[in-house]
Every structure is written in structure tokens, then in C-alpha cells.
Amino acid sequence: MKKIFILLLTLCILNTLDYYTTIHAISVGAHEINPISDYFIRNNSLHYYKLIVLFGLCTYLIIRAWTSPNSRRTITWLLYGVDVVYLLIVTSNLIVIFYIH
Numbered sequence: 553m554k555k556i557f558i559l560l561l562t563l564c565i566l567n568t569l570d571y572y573t574t575i576h577a578i579s580v581g582a583h584e585i586n587p588i589s590d591y592f593i594r595n596n597s598l599h600y601y602k603l604i605v606l607f608g609l610c611t612y613l614i615i616r617a618w619t620s621p622n623s624r625r626t627i628t629w630l631l632y633g634v635d636v637v638y639l640l641i642v643t644s645n646l647i648v649i650f651y652i653h
Contacts, residue, residue, distance in 0.1 A: 556617050556624065559631035560610050566638035567606050571599060573645035580652045 574584065575598070584590040592598040613631070617624050 553617060553624070555628055556613065556631065559628065559635060560613065562635050563631060563638065564606060564610070566635060566642055567602060569642045570638055570645065571602050573642055573649065574598070577645050577648045577652070580649060582648050582652060 574589070574593075578584060578593065584593055589598060589601070592601040613627050617627050
């Protein structure tokens with residue numbers, strides 16, 4: 553369970569970095585290519601969307617890992633994958649910011 557909590561904390565940090573780098577990239581002239589995020593950005597509610605989805609996902613995975621020990625390995629690998637994807641997204645956002653800026 554400790555590994556899952558560390559991976560969830562990493563996900564929260566990367567999600568926060570994604571939010572701030574996305575907002576900053578847009579402020580310097582970039583465009584959001586994710587249509588769902590773009591909708592929430594246009595309605596000034598991306599932060600709510602990210603918080604609700606992240607809270608829901610973390611809550612579900614914690615409950616699932618707690619009640620079904622057999623699923624912990626799958627959850628761990630899923631979180632590794634999601635963390636890597638978010639790391640790539642944040643890296644991409646930073647490249648866009650530095651390229652545009």
C-alpha cells in the first residue's frame with residue numbers, strides 16, 4: 553500500500569504541475585489540444601475539473617487497493633503508467649512554454 557500512496561502523491565504533484573503549466577502555456581499563446589480540458593478552460597473551471605477527477609480517481613484506487621489486495625499489483629502498474637504519461641505532458645507543456653516564450 554505504501555507504494556500506491558507514493559504513486560498517488562506523485563500523480564497529485566504531476567497533475568498540479570500539469571494544471572499550472574497548461575495555464576501558463578495558454579497565457580503565452582499556446583492552445584489546448586485536449587477538447588475536454590479546452591471546454592473547462594473556456595468556462596474558467598479547469599481547476600474544478602482536475603480536482604474532482606483526481607479526487608475521484610484517488611479515492612476509488614485507495615478503496616479498491618484496500619478492499620481487494622489482489623488488485624494492488626495492477627493498481628501499482630496502472631499508476632506507474634499514468635505518472636509517466638503526466639510526466640510527459642508536463643515536459644511537453646514546459647517545452648511549449650520555452651519555445652513560445
